[in-house]
Amino acid sequence: MAKTLYEKVWQAHIIDQLGEDSLIYIDRHLIHEVTSPQAFAGLNEKGRQVRRPDRTIATMDHSISTRSLALDACGPQNQLQLQTLAQNCEEHNVQLFPVGHHKQGIVHVMGPELGLILPGMTVVCGDSHTATHGAFGALAFGIGTSQVEHVLATQTLKQSRGKSMLIKVEGQVAEGITAKDIILAIIGKIGHAGATGYVIEYAGEAIRALSMEERMTICNMSIEAGAKAGMIAPDDTTFAYLKGREFAPADDQWDAAVEYWQSLHSDEGAQFDTVVELYAPDIAPQVTWGTNPGQVIGVNTPVPAPSDFSDPVELESAKKSLAYMGLKPGDKLSDVPVSHVFIGSCTNGRIEDLRSAAKIAATGKVADTVTAIVVPGSAAVKRQAEAEGLDKVFTSAGFEWRLPGCSMCLGMNDDILKAGDRCASTSNRNFEGRQGRGARTHLVSPAMAAAAAIRGHFADVRDFQE
Numbered sequence: 001m002a003k004t005l006y007e008k009v010w011q012a013h014i015i016d017q018l019g020e021d022s023l024i025y026i027d028r029h030l031i032h033e034v035t036s037p038q039a040f041a042g043l044n045e046k047g048r049q050v051r052r053p054d055r056t057i058a059t060m061d062h063s064i065s066t067r068s069l070a071l072d073a074c075g076p077q078n079q080l081q082l083q084t085l086a087q088n089c090e091e092h093n094v095q096l097f098p099v100g101h102h103k104q105g106i107v108h109v110m111g112p113e114l115g116l117i118l119p120g121m122t123v124v125c126g127d128s129h130t131a132t133h134g135a136f137g138a139l140a141f142g143i144g145t146s147q148v149e150h151v152l153a154t155q156t157l158k159q160s161r162g163k164s165m166l167i168k169v170e171g172q173v174a175e176g177i178t179a180k181d182i183i184l185a186i187i188g189k190i191g192h193a194g195a196t197g198y199v200i201e202y203a204g205e206a207i208r209a210l211s212m213e214e215r216m217t218i219c220n221m222s223i224e225a226g227a228k229a230g231m232i233a234p235d236d237t238t239f240a241y242l243k244g245r246e247f248a249p250a251d252d253q254w255d256a257a258v259e260y261w262q263s264l265h266s267d268e269g270a271q272f273d274t275v276v277e278l279y280a281p282d283i284a285p286q287v288t289w290g291t292n293p294g295q296v297i298g299v300n301t302p303v304p305a306p307s308d309f310s311d312p313v314e315l316e317s318a319k320k321s322l323a324y325m326g327l328k329p330g331d332k333l334s335d336v337p338v339s340h341v342f343i344g345s346c347t348n349g350r351i352e353d354l355r356s357a358a359k360i361a362a363t364g365k366v367a368d369t370v371t372a373i374v375v376p377g378s379a380a381v382k383r384q385a386e387a388e389g390l391d392k393v394f395t396s397a398g399f400e401w402r403l404p405g406c407s408m409c410l411g412m413n414d415d416i417l418k419a420g421d422r423c424a425s426t427s428n429r430n431f432e433g434r435q436g437r438g439a440r441t442h443l444v445s446p447a448m449a450a451a452a453a454i455r456g457h458f459a460d461v462r463d464f465q466e
């Protein structure tokens, strides 16, 4: 019978059937400081060991400063959390990339770049944006702290099977349109809960054309549409990205691996529970106007009115969002001034994101009214960007160039916004208070963020193309 990519990976990992649920084997477990302390405490209490330290890798990312390598730079509580991770990793023989290490980075940036994520794997992390790794044709999803403990102890997890959704993006995007615009347009179409209970497979010409970095941006935000996971079938782009990476198969194992990976696609005639289609040429540069990622418009579209929504829940939500965001129906985004610009995060903190932002940054100077920061997603991204001179492009345009970490994506470190601040952000979440209490977040692509920094308000990145 014809199978979907999801079914293939799912079935290959079932160890046992537990009623409605399955017990599945986990190939890769990524860990960070926020969701692991209680899990390790649970293990220690029960006198258990980590079952497969060789399949477990840890990094420091959320609670660190991007201005200083000191663990206490964000206060004693963060310091304790980071020290606890270091101690747990040492006691349990888990490899850790601490602050300052040349492989450290945001968990969803450092994992793929080391070749830790391969097609067909099951990948978990105590972090909702684990969906990122689906870009490799892996089944990757976020888990809670008690599940982290379960995976540490057993390398297995009890899971229910999700429904399947195919999202096809056909045609080619216009010049200046990025993966971020595609995924925001998708969430705009299906809504921020539109994929609840589903595992998404992204397909179609516009998805095939994307680089691995761009595919990660797409899969990263699957959770923002409510999905359990998002996947893209591996192809030559995937194999070329993986070849030669530290943890990827090498030598005679490589060919055998590629042969298996080539079987990882949805078969002709495979059935999906839901199919959604978008036409890539219709997608404009996207900007969120509200407090969920589905509240999004093209940069030249006026801010909507609550009465534009027929669904009563959406109507109420629009009213609340407009009030929080300090916007009125009909406002033009090009009239909305921003006070901050954040370029970074596991959505858009990879080398291609920095290249595309730098292209725009090179055309001018950060407006006097704007504070703009660029935060590489990992130490490797930072090194690569510096080797290409991107740091100089940013700093001479007036952007701050920081150390790798989650930074302003969420208010867990010293990059916190104040009430009323308005930020053009390349991250993935824009709910109330995400970047600081009372702060307003507009999700955009790296190029759009750089354009906003220079103009001091939202601007159409297509006006910057030579």
Ligand SMILES: CC(C)[C@H](C(=O)O)[C@@H](O)C(=O)O
Pocket (backbone or CB within 6 Å): 034, 035, 062, 126, 127, 128, 129, 142, 410
């Ligand atoms: C801190 C962590 C548990 C959280 C997540 O699960 O996503 C964070 O990464 C986020 O983006 O909000």
Ligand code: SF4
Pocket (backbone or CB within 6 Å): 061, 062, 106, 107, 108, 127, 129, 345, 346, 347, 405, 406, 409, 410, 427, 428
């Ligand atoms: S960059 Fe943001 S979304 Fe990604 S893991 Fe860190 S806090 Fe979560």
